[in-house]
Amino acid sequence: MSHKIILDTDPGIDDAMAIFFAFQHPEIDVLGLTTVFGNVPVDMAAKNAITLCDLAKQSIPVCKGVARPWVGPESTYAHFVHGDDGFGNIDYPAAKGEPDPRSSAQFIVDMARQYPGEITLVAIGPLGNLALALRLEPDLPKLIKGVSIMGGAAFVGGNVTPVAEANIWNDAYAAEIVFAADWELTMFGLDVTYACPFSPDFLTQLKSVNPSLGGFVHDAAQFYTQFYSQNEEQDVCYFHDAMPLAHLIEPSLFELKTGHARVSTDPLNQGQTSIALPNTTASPDWLEAQTIKVATKVNNQQLTQLYIDTYAL
Ligand code: RIB
Ligand code: CA
Numbered sequence: 001m002s003h004k005i006i007l008d009t010d011p012g013i014d015d016a017m018a019i020f021f022a023f024q025h026p027e028i029d030v031l032g033l034t035t036v037f038g039n040v041p042v043d044m045a046a047k048n049a050i051t052l053c054d055l056a057k058q059s060i061p062v063c064k065g066v067a068r069p070w071v072g073p074e075s076t077y078a079h080f081v082h083g084d085d086g087f088g089n090i091d092y093p094a095a096k097g098e099p100d101p102r103s104s105a106q107f108i109v110d111m112a113r114q115y116p117g118e119i120t121l122v123a124i125g126p127l128g129n130l131a132l133a134l135r136l137e138p139d140l141p142k143l144i145k146g147v148s149i150m151g152g153a154a155f156v157g158g159n160v161t162p163v164a165e166a167n168i169w170n171d172a173y174a175a176e177i178v179f180a181a182d183w184e185l186t187m188f189g190l191d192v193t194y195a196c197p198f199s200p201d202f203l204t205q206l207k208s209v210n211p212s213l214g215g216f217v218h219d220a221a222q223f224y225t226q227f228y229s230q231n232e233e234q235d236v237c238y239f240h241d242a243m244p245l246a247h248l249i250e251p252s253l254f255e256l257k258t259g260h261a262r263v264s265t266d267p268l269n270q271g272q273t274s275i276a277l278p279n280t281t282a283s284p285d286w287l288e289a290q291t292i293k294v295a296t297k298v299n300n301q302q303l304t305q306l307y308i309d310t311y312a313l
Contacts, residue, residue, distance in 0.1 A: 010038030010125030034104030065104025169271030
């Protein structure tokens with residue numbers, strides 16, 4: 001079964017690994033990359049996405065999206081995690097292409113109208129483009145097959161604050177709009193991504209089975225691994241963004257739970273994703289909120305093998 005997707009992304013090193021996974025897998029049809037600020041400024045995200053498409057020999061639209069959060073100041077970005085260039089400071093030569101003239105949000109709406117009910121939005125950065133698309137086309141939930149996001153932290157702590165994960169924290173008001181929309185949303189948060197650490201050996205395997213794309217990920221992830229390995233006994237990194245894509249291909253690798261979801265926008269708890277599982281609250285603040293699916297467990301070994309097998313194709 002083929003999955004038509006739009007990948008909304010802030011590349012970013014784990015974004016790059018996820019984008020290449022999507023390009024590699026025969027069951028995934030990437031209609032376009034829609035970029036957003038987050039790990040890096042949106043201009044850099046768009047340039048990096050064009051470079052990734054060029055390296056993977058993919059001629060698909062790359063759109064530039066929102067440059068700052070729905071509310072609040074411009075982001076300070078995550079260059080300390082992804083490098084000044086968003087690719088681990090490997091000075092990879094930027095491709096020459098230009099973004100598609102449509103904004104990310106407009107592209108999402110246009111494609112949803114062109115392929116009603118067929119597209120899965122896979123969002124692996126902050127959610128401003130999806131929120132804007134919902135404002136451009138209020139019927140978007142009826143036109144979209146489903147939404148899968150890397151973001152949030154349901155039953156574990158955050159990675160930007162004790163309660164908030166980066167993609168949601170970066171644009172909490174946009175996330176609130178996206179979580180409240182009447183579509184099928186599945187959240188792959190830190191509950192599963194931090195439960196699946198990757199060693200330098202995994203990077204070596206990716207490079208071995210795919211010297212071009214795997215080699216890029218291997219090289220770019222050296223800086224990224226240094227960040228994640230501070231205060232760790234073993235070198236480690238986390239490929240957060242590929243999980244929603246892996247779920248499209250092998251849903252049985254994941255355990256999902258369903259609950260009512262709220263996103264906090266107050267300054268202290270900005271970006272917290274609180275999930276009320278069945279029969280855990282009588283609060284209308286949660287019972288009247290949309291229900292979403294949340295990934296709570298993943299089979300690490302089979303997931304890792306899926307990544308390697310897909311890069312090897
Ligand atoms: O918290 C991890 C998420 O934030 C990932 O999508 C990473 O690329 C960053 O965007
Ligand atoms: Ca990302």
